[in-house]
Every structure is written in C-alpha cells, then in structure tokens.
Amino acid sequence: MPKLPSPRTKPDNRERFAQRGDNDGLSDDAALRAALLAWYAANKRDLPWRGAEAPYAIWVSEIMLQQTRVAAVIDRYTAFMARFPIVTALAAAPQEEVLALWSGLGYYRRARMLHKAAQLVAADYRGTLPATSAELRKLPGIGAYTAAAIASIAHGEPVAVVDGNVERVLCRLAGWEEGEPALRRKVEERAARLLDPKHAGDFNQAMMELGATLCSPRNPQCAACPLFAGCKTRGEHKTAPRAKMQSRAVGCALALRKRKGKEEVLLEQRAAAQTVMPGLWELPVLRSADVLAEDLRLCVRHAIMQVNYDVRVRAAGEREVKALAVAGGQRRWVPLDEAVSLPLTGLARKILTRLRLLPSA
Numbered sequence: 001m002p003k004l005p006s007p008r009t010k011p012d013n014r015e016r017f018a019q020r021g022d023n024d025g026l027s028d029d030a031a032l033r034a035a036l037l038a039w040y041a042a043n044k045r046d047l048p049w050r051g052a053e054a055p056y057a058i059w060v061s062e063i064m065l066q067q068t069r070v071a072a073v074i075d076r077y078t079a080f081m082a083r084f085p086i087v088t089a090l091a092a093a094p095q096e097e098v099l100a101l102w103s104g105l106g107y108y109r110r111a112r113m114l115h116k117a118a119q120l121v122a123a124d125y126r127g128t129l130p131a132t133s134a135e136l137r138k139l140p141g142i143g144a145y146t147a148a149a150i151a152s153i154a155h156g157e158p159v160a161v162v163d164g165n166v167e168r169v170l171c172r173l174a175g176w177e178e179g180e181p182a183l184r185r186k187v188e189e190r191a192a193r194l195l196d197p198k199h200a201g202d203f204n205q206a207m208m209e210l211g212a213t214l215c216s217p218r219n220p221q222c223a224a225c226p227l228f229a230g231c232k233t234r235g236e237h238k239t240a241p242r243a244k245m246q247s248r249a250v251g252c253a254l255a256l257r258k259r260k261g262k263e264e265v266l267l268e269q270r271a272a273a274q275t276v277m278p279g280l281w282e283l284p285v286l287r288s289a290d291v292l293a294e295d296l297r298l299c300v301r302h303a304i305m306q307v308n309y310d311v312r313v314r315a316a317g318e319r320e321v322k323a324l325a326v327a328g329g330q331r332r333w334v335p336l337d338e339a340v341s342l343p344l345t346g347l348a349r350k351i352l353t354r355l356r357l358l359p360s361a
C-alpha cells in the first residue's frame with residue numbers, strides 16, 4: 001500500500017529552518033532578498049493599486065496610505081481614481097471637490113498638498129511626474145519615503161523605502177532597540193544595503209507588506225516569516241508601548257429643516273485658527289458637551305489622532321445653535337442630497353450616516 005502523505009505536508013518556516021540550521025544561507029543578503037521576494041510573489045494582498053505602474057496611481061495610493069489603514073483606503077482610492085484618473089484631472093478640480101473625495105481619510109493636509117503638487121506637475125512638468133526620487137522630492141508633500149516608493153515601483157530606481165513597517169522589520173532582524181544611538185541612520189543604511197537593486201519596486205513593496213502583515217507591531221507571526229532564519233529576535237523584540245489615547249467629550253448640534261420639499265441640515269465651516277481641518281464642513285460644535293437626555297439624538301465614538309472623542313449629538317433649532325454653539329465659523333443650510341458631495345469631516349459624515357440622513361458609503 002502506498003504511503004499516504006502526512007496531513008501537514010507544508011511545514012512552517014520555523015520547522016524548515018530548524019531542520020536546515022540557522023546559518024545555512026539566509027544570513028546573507030542575497031538569500032534574504034530571494035526568500036522575501038518569493039514570499040511576496042506568493043502572498044501579496046490583492047489591492048486596487050497593486051500592479052499599477054503609472055507613477056500618478058502609485059503616488060495617490062502612497063499618500064492615502066500614510067497613517068491610514070489599508071481597509072479604510074480601498075474604497076476611497078477607487079472613487080478618487082475614478083474621478084481623477086490622471087494628474088491633470090486632479091489639477092483642474094476645485095479643492096472643495098478634492099477634499100470631498102478625501103472625506104473620511106483624515107489628515108486633510110495630505111489632500112491639499114497632493115492637489116497643489118498636481119497643479120505644479122500640470123503647469124511645470126507638462127502633466128508628467130518627474131522620474132527620479134531626487135526630482136520628486138521637490139514637489140510639495142513628497143518626502144523621502146513617497147519619492148522612493150514612486151521612483152522604485154514605477155521606474156525601478158534602486159532606492160530603499162523606509163516607512164514605519166520597514167523600520168520595525170529591520171530593527172527586529174538586527175536586534176536593534178528603540179532609543180539606540182543613530183538608529184534612524186543605521187536603519188536607512190541597512191535598508192539601502194539589503195535592497196535588491198534589480199527588483200527595487202517589488203523588494204520595497206515586499207518589505208512593507210511583511211511589516212504590515214506578518215511582522216506586525218504586536219504578535220508577529222514568526223513561524224510563517226520568510227526571514228525567520230536571518231532574524232535575531234524572532235518575536236522577542238521589545239516593541240515600544242503604544243501612545244496612550246486621551247478621551248474627550250464634545251457636543252454638536254443637529255439642526256434640520258424642510259425647504260421646497262427638501263430636508264436641509266445646518267453645517268459649519270470653522271475658521272482656520274479654530275480647527276485642524278480648515279475647509280471642511282461639520283455639525284456646529286457646542287460650547288458644552290452636557291446634553292439633556294430629552295435633547296440627545298445620538299452618541300458616537302470617534303478617534304482623531306491620539307484622542308478618542310465621546311460625541312453627543314443634540315437636536316437643536318437654528319436659534320438654539322446660535323445660543324449654544326462655539327462662535328466663529330460660517331454656517332450654511334445644505335440640502336441633504338448636496339451634503340453628500342461636500343467635503344465633510346469624517347465625524348460629520350459618520351453622524352449623518354448613522355442617523356440615515358446620508359446614504360452609507
């Protein structure tokens with residue numbers, strides 16, 4: 001009778017490397033690169049910007065992904081690229097429309113800079129992004145990381161990307177701890193040496209993917225890691241504690257009225273000195289978060305950067321808004337079917353969607 005294969009035909013990396021010994025090849029950079037690229041080819045996530053070679057598409061995705069979860073970016077990226085498929089379309093759009101399509105991603109400065117840079121590319125570079133990382137860095141909002149990502153993925157320039165994920169992987173591989181002297185310089189030098197110059201784009205994406213999936217900040221999945229044999233820490237690396245979130249209660253007013261058969265909502269655009277999100281529309285903010293139970297329409301939690309907001313939404317008439325809300329912004333009654341395409345803050349969109357006043361995205 002033929003011998004049946006064991007049900008576990010595919011040993012995990014820890015088992016394989018234990019059988020082979022720790023230093024039988026993966027300790028040199030060529031073997032690390034090969035293992036990483038093979039893992040990436042077999043395991044990369046199917047994301048809408050994967051496979052895009054147009055520098056503009058890579059640029060938009062990299063800017064959206066900064067400090068934002070992949071799951072939150074996917075739909076926004078798809079809608080943004082459908083409306084602005086080329087850089088000149090973005091350059092020609094009014095800023096309000098760009099911000100509206102960015103709504104929900106947060107960090108709106110990124111959208112403003114992207115728009116400004118697109119206008120420069122349209123005016124000074126005939127609508128074609130510069131091809132080198134050095135030239136790309138001259139554009140507003142494009143730093144070393146984004147320039148390296150665009151130049152390596154779109155043009156194969158052998159320049160290493162170092163984002164937070166890559167830095168964590170390299171520190172764990174080498175056993176470097178947070179707070180070590182000149183850590184950033186060491187990480188950048190190591191990234192440059194490890195880079196596969198012939199496959200710079202795939203290599204950079206593979207490092208970022210490894211950090212985002214297997215080598216995550218907490219509970220790295222070392223058993224499945226292609227770099228296990230070359231890693232000095234293997235799950236024992238001290239990870240810096242997560243920054244503590246603060247909590248804050250805020251109140252906002254929901255004022256509704258009907259005009260010419262249409263329901264309208266009172267929205268406010270606060271002055272630049274009053275908000276970190278100038279140019280965006282939100283519900284009027286109340287001076288006090290104390291809301292009586294009979295006035296309360298909704299409670300929501302909303303995180304912005306390091307703050308968890310406990311938001312109480314109060315039903316209010318226009319006069320009450322005048323009396324109770326923080327002064328200083330410009331207010332406007334907006335039909336709900338128009339509000340959907342305004343640049344709303346993520347919080348305003350969340351409240352209006354939860355109350356079924358806006359359709360869910």
Ligand code: SF4
Pocket residue numbers: 169172173214215216220221222223225226227228231232233234235236237
């Ligand atoms: S072995 Fe573990 S700690 Fe080391 S790089 Fe892989 S996932 Fe990260």
